[in-house]
Amino acid sequence: MAGEFEVKSFLLRSITILLLTTTVSKGLSAPKKLTDDLEKNQKQTTALTLQLKKLTKNYSEAEKKTRAFEKKIAITHKQILNTQTLYKIQQERIQALQTELAAVQTEMTQHKQALTQQLRIAYQKGPADQIKLLLTGLDPNHWATLNHSHRYFFDAHTVILEKLNLGYETIQSLQDEHTVQLRHLATTKSDLIEQKKKITSLKSEQTQWMAKLKRKKDSSEHQLKSLKQQRKELESLLAQWKSQAINTTSIANRKGNLKWPVNGRISNQLNSLKVFKSKRKGVFIKAKPGSSVFAVHSGRVIFADWLRGYGLMCIIDHGDGYLSLYGHNQMLTKQPGDLIKTGEQLGQVGKSGGARYSGIYFELRHKGLPTNPTLWMSKK
DSSP states (O other): OHHHHHHHHHHHHHHHHHHHHHHHHSSOOOHHHHHHHHHHHHHHHHHHHHHHHHHHHHHHHHHHHHHHHHHHHHHHHHHHHHHHHHHHHHHHHHHHHHHHHHHHHHHHHHHHHHHHHHHHHHHHHHHHHHHHHHTTTOHHHHHHHHHHHHHHHHHHHHHHHHHHHHHHHHHHHHHHHHOOOOOOOOHHHHHHHHHHHHHHHHHHHHHHHHHHHHHHHHHHHHHHHHHHHHHHHHHHHHHHHHOOOOOOOOOOTTTBBBBSSSSSSSEEEETTEEEEEEEESEEEEOOOOTOOEEEEEEEEEEEEEETTTTTTEEEEEEEETTEEEEEEEEOOOOHHHHHHHHTEEEEEEEETOOSSEEEEEEEETTTTTTOOGGGGGGGO
């Protein structure tokens, strides 16, 4: 039973560290992620800049159309006012002509009445008056004078009536012409008002379209501003990262020349170390408690905590999928995210995690798989 428990414990520890190192090794390094984010930012900025350019062009065209509509509305409004003025003038002319017609009609009526009276008198002084002249003995010359006077007045009234009738017809003709013009002006005014309504409606639609374009344009400008700010931040982070870069040499180029993490004696090599009676994939280096533990190569600390079976564990990412593991420390001096130089201290030797002896468990992995550390280290 005890043996079975130890095997299970070993499998659990192996799976835990395998998952941890595999996940980290497959992740994007910070500079790569920053570079990808910058590239993505550049693509978004380019696309948004083109979109904003198109929106600005559309907005400018919309402004021109709106100005054109406003000019048309102003012209049409002026035409309506002019038509109203002409309409009013025609109305006044028609009213004046109506007044003239009324005066002519009154005068014609008066002359007609006078003629009627003259005709009545002449009729009354017809042949019977001649008999009366003979009987009364009146002077015939006087009678002739009277007849001549009646004839004169009759002819005069007739001439006046003819003139008045001609004037009446002329005025009536003018009134008819002005009435036709008045109707034409009324139609023109109605058409202009309808035209103004249509132009105003088109302007309203254009104004709404402009407002929509303005919102899109403002939104795009805001997004573009945010992208530019984001780019500055990313560039700053990348510059900061580069300034903190401590070693650009790949660990792969130092194979066989790495220094051991601690001064001590290798107790068991690859596949032969037994802790809790279980095989591991690294080496155990016996060393004095409290001795310094150093990084074999520069990189970034991705794990610095207690791990079952390994005690206080520190894992360093060296890039290109390479990781180094340091277990059973009695204390750690680095935190996850810290940059570490080659040969820099990361902890102190101990026997945490149930190790039988004071020392350090050391392991190298590439893309999640263990590799023989003795092939990477310089000869002791």
